[in-house]
Amino acid sequence: MNHWEVYDQLLDQVSQSLDDGRREMLLRVEGLRCRACVRRLERALPPGPVEAQADVASGSCLLNWDPACLPLSAVLQAIDDAGFRPVVLADDASRRTARDERRAALGRIGVALLFGMQVMMLASGEYLGEIDPALRPLLRHAQWLLATPVVLYAGWPFLRQGFGALRALSPTMDTPVAIAIATAYLASAINTLLDTGAVYFDSAAMFVLLLSLARFVEAHGRTRAAARLRLLAGAQPLAALRREQGQLLEVPTSALRAGDLLVVPPGAAVAADGELICAAAALDESLITGEAVPRERRQGEAVCAGSVNAGPLPLELRVSSAGARSVLSQLTRLMQRAQLAKPRAQQLADRIAGRFVGVVLLLAAATGAYWIGSGAELGMSLQTMLAVLVVTCPCALSLATPMAHAAASTRLAREGLMLVQVDALHAATRVDTVCLDKTGTLTTRRMRLQEVRTLSTLDADACCAVASGMEAGLNHPIAQAFRDACPQAPAIPSRLDGVQGLRAETTDGVWHLSRLPSTTTDCAGAIHALRWLELSRDGRPVARFALQEQLRPGAGAMVRRLREMGLEVVLFSGDGQQAASGVAELAGIAGAQGNLLPEQKLRRLAALQAAGHRVLAVGDGINDGPMLAAADVSIGLADGAALAQAHGDAILIQDNLEAIAGLLQVARQARRIVVQNIGWAIAYNLTLLPLAMSGALPPWLAALGMGGSSLLVTLNAQRLLGAVGSGHLPVPLVRAAQT
Amino acid sequence: MNSLFLLIPLAIAMVVLAAGFLFAAIQGGQFDDLERHQHRMPDDEP
Numbered sequence: 147m148n149h150w151e152v153y154d155q156l157l158d159q160v161s162q163s164l165d166d167g168r169r170e171m172l173l174r175v176e177g178l179r180c181r182a183c184v185r186r187l188e189r190a191l192p193p194g195p196v197e198a199q200a201d202v203a204s205g206s207c208l209l210n211w212d213p214a215c216l217p218l219s220a221v222l223q224a225i226d227d228a229g230f231r232p233v234v235l236a237d238d239a240s241r242r243t244a245r246d247e248r249r250a251a252l253g254r255i256g257v258a259l260l261f262g263m264q265v266m267m268l269a270s271g272e273y274l275g276e277i278d279p280a281l282r283p284l285l286r287h288a289q290w291l292l293a294t295p296v297v298l299y300a301g302w303p304f305l306r307q308g309f310g311a312l313r314a315l316s317p318t319m320d321t322p323v324a325i326a327i328a329t330a331y332l333a334s335a336i337n338t339l340l341d342t343g344a345v346y347f348d349s350a351a352m353f354v355l356l357l358s359l360a361r362f363v364e365a366h367g368r369t370r371a372a373a374r375l376r377l378l379a380g381a382q383p384l385a386a387l388r389r390e391q392g393q394l395l396e397v398p399t400s401a402l403r404a405g406d407l408l409v410v411p412p413g414a415a416v417a418a419d420g421e422l423i424c425a426a427a428a429l430d431e432s433l434i435t436g437e438a439v440p441r442e443r444r445q446g447e448a449v450c451a452g453s454v455n456a457g458p459l460p461l462e463l464r465v466s467s468a469g470a471r472s473v474l475s476q477l478t479r480l481m482q483r484a485q486l487a488k489p490r491a492q493q494l495a496d497r498i499a500g501r502f503v504g505v506v507l508l509l510a511a512a513t514g515a516y517w518i519g520s521g522a523e524l525g526m527s528l529q530t531m532l533a534v535l536v537v538t539c540p541c542a543l544s545l546a547t548p549m550a551h552a553a554a555s556t557r558l559a560r561e562g563l564m565l566v567q568v569d570a571l572h573a574a575t576r577v578d579t580v581c582l583d584k585t586g587t588l589t590t591r592r593m594r595l596q597e598v599r600t601l602s603t604l605d606a607d608a609c610c611a612v613a614s615g616m617e618a619g620l621n622h623p624i625a626q627a628f629r630d631a632c633p634q635a636p637a638i639p640s641r642l643d644g645v646q647g648l649r650a651e652t653t654d655g656v657w658h659l660s661r662l663p664s665t666t667t668d669c670a671g672a673i674h675a676l677r678w679l680e681l682s683r684d685g686r687p688v689a690r691f692a693l694q695e696q697l698r699p700g701a702g703a704m705v706r707r708l709r710e711m712g713l714e715v716v717l718f719s720g721d722g723q724q725a726a727s728g729v730a731e732l733a734g735i736a737g738a739q740g741n742l743l744p745e746q747k748l749r750r751l752a753a754l755q756a757a758g759h760r761v762l763a764v765g766d767g768i769n770d771g772p773m774l775a776a777a778d779v780s781i782g783l784a785d786g787a788a789l790a791q792a793h794g795d796a797i798l799i800q801d802n803l804e805a806i807a808g809l810l811q812v813a814r815q816a817r818r819i820v821v822q823n824i825g826w827a828i829a830y831n832l833t834l835l836p837l838a839m840s841g842a843l844p845p846w847l848a849a850l851g852m853g854g855s856s857l858l859v860t861l862n863a864q865r866l867l868g869a870v871g872s873g874h875l876p877v878p879l880v881r882a883a884q885t
Numbered sequence: 886m887n888s889l890f891l892l893i894p895l896a897i898a899m900v901v902l903a904a905g906f907l908f909a910a911i912q913g914g915q916f917d918d919l920e921r922h923q924h925r926m927p928d929d930e931p
Contacts, residue, residue: 249911256907260900268893281889288893292900 150222152385152396153234157218159398160234162242167214173207174233175200175225183230190228196221207232234385251362258300258358262351264292269348286338286345293347297331301354303361312503321503327353329535344844349852356545356856386410386417389462406465410455418451420463426642427461430454442642457642506538513839526841533838537848538831542855546823549863554816557867561812563781563796563805570795574779574813576760580708580806581751581773583765584719584729584738587783588803589695593624593677595631597692602683609689611635613681616650616659624679627693647679655684662690677725695725697733700804705734707807714759718747718773747773764798764806781806816866823859830855 153160161171184200191198195215200207211221225232268289271277308324327350334345388397389407399417410416428440430453440456443449455461513534517527555565582588598606610631615638617625640650647660662678677693708715716737719726723740730738751773754761763777774780774794782794798805837843
């Protein structure tokens with residue numbers, strides 16, 4: 147019996163069955179650091195029944211195994227035995243959907259490119275000069291044949307969405323696109339059959355190709371960001387250890403009921419809200435409160451689902467509420483509500499497009515009616531009508547924005563920022579206030595031992611060694627800071643001493659390491675000293691330690707650049723006011739507010755928005771989720787809690803905050819380019835429209851102008867990419883070890 | 886000029902063949918993950 151067996155019952159929740167009876171699942175694997183680790187992991191699994199693809203970059207492993215041959219628990223145990231810690235994630239069907247969509251999109255682009263090139267080559271003959279009338283039908287039929295897969299297969303999403311929206315009487319930007327593609331294709335087909343006029347298969351093919359490319363680049367950034375998020379989504383454990391008649395049994399979280407007794411091993415997350423039964427425990431509640439330092443809880447106190455046992459011993463609790471009623475789930479719902487209230491910029495664009503297409507169709511119809519009415523022959527009237535449709539084709543207009551957005555996403559990705567919501571680029575141009583979270587956002591989750599003040603004859607190094615030894619078994623930022631400062635200190639067995647700290651008994655006496663109340667004034671000399679600990683022997687103080695939180699790289703540069711752009715920067719923190727002000731001063735931020743609960747952060751932010759400010763929020767913990775969802779634009783951090791990122795408009799994947807200032811700059815640049823592009827497209831359409839209506843512009847010339855116009859808009863957008871090679875390689879954020 | 890009657894169908898056939906290869910590559914998963922393989926270089930990270 148191993149404790150992975152619970153996952154055999156949860157097979158449907160954690161994995162997906164494939165056609166051939168095998169199953170597939172994505173695991174997060176901790177301890178996967180290099181190529182050698184990958185080999186070690188892959189060698190630990192029997193190669194036939196299990197196929198594993200481990201990925202160092204994301205710390206994940208894609209498992210494909212045969213459940214008939216080998217139960218999942220055996221696979222997990224094998225990974226565990228090889229020295230890794232597998233973290234089982236809830237299965238997410240969207241991963242496979244995203245993969246299939248990507249394949250389909252690539253196939254469409256490939257078809258548009260391969261067949262489109264042939265069409266354009268064959269079409270070039272007619273542009274270059276007179277074609278032998280005997281050969282013309284051959285060339286045109288060949289173009290028709292080659293253009294058909296481009297229009298009907300590669301262009302199918304545009305046709306379906308465009309005409310679908312038209313049928314629902316709510317035309318979108320796809321509608322004029324669909325009409326233009328269909329018209330060019332059908333008119334060319336008719337002209338081919340009648341062997342008269344001109345054909346525009348090449349225009350249709352190029353248009354489909356350019357549009358598909360722009361949409362693909364746009365969507366690609368989003369799927370990549372989403373894939374990263376899913377890996378980190380291990381916040382709510384899927385299984386818990388339940389005590390039943392003296393026995394420990396691993397059960398699914400969904401089977402937990404109020405009153406169950408749970409045991410949480412060190413380093414594991416609590417699966418349900420409950421009440422502590424053991425004497426004392428240290429809990430890392432950073433997911434809920436954002437507070438980086440673990441809180442000591444005593445018997446009878448409440449414990450939240452999602453908090454992590456940071457102490458050296460297993461803790462025990464009695465479940466008070468599980469599932470949908472837990473604090474974690476409620477925070478998630480709070481976040482969803484705030485998200486629903488967001489305005490949709492897209493609807494406006496679609497409304498404009500709807501009117502535009504209405505006007506275009508009316509104009510084309512009016513032109514045809516006029517020419518027929520004035521006694522011109524039918525062929526001539528049709529040609530003029532088609533010229534009007536082609537010339538008013540919103541190709542450049544519909545490419546103007548997506549091309550610029552695609553270029554902006556690529557540029558931002560190079561700078562270390564993943565754009566999840568493309569709409570955010572537009573909103574970011576109007577941002578005038580930036581709200582930052584402190585712990586885990588402006589600062590790293592690590593602390594540094596800044597200063598040791600001795601209060602007795604014992605020297606600083608000795609005090610440090612004792613404190614470090616006492617913290618040795620623990621896994622939280624303070625213990626980490628001592629380990630960094632004094633790596634060789636021998637471990638001293640210690641235990642939690644109520645709410646105040648640690649206690650250890652050695653031959654030298656009884657040691658206490660305790661947190662000083664934040665109100666202690668005699669220690670508050672230096673602004674960097676944010677947290678103080680006191681070490682005492684037999685009740686007499688021996689030394690005091692000052693621990694400093696470390697700013698994330700680029701924090702100062704980001705604040706400076708934001709200031710230069712005329713933005714206001716404020717800090718909202720769940721930590722004490724003193725700590726918040728200290729960090730703010732370090733980063734050069736003027737306004738810092740501490741002691742804020744998630745609801746209070748949300749209220750402060752709403753007050754800012756009510757005062758007419760547009761707010762960009764940056765945060766990481768779930769406690770920032772509501773704030774991120776309500777802000778005009780939000781940025782989540784990739785090493786933060788999964789939910790906060792899922793709700794960010796953009797995700798910082800590089801350990802450099804300066805990219806946040808980059809987002810605002812690129813957004814402003816993108817806006818300028820979109821305005822230029824739209825201006826050009828409208829000016830072009832308006833200038834040529836009278837010419838086309840008067841019959842002075844043959845359709846093939848209109849098509850040539852349309853192609854040139856699309857190309858110009860595309861090239862203009864490429865300016866957003868900036869100088870190639872100027873961006874340094876993004877350094878991936880090192881995920882804080884799961885405590 | 887009669888050669889075009891042979892060459893154009895030939896070109897179309899080759900395009901169809903190329904598209905077939907492309908689809909086989911896409912369905913085989915060759916383009917699923919363009920990020921991962923840069924980390925699979927034989928040298929180990931520190």
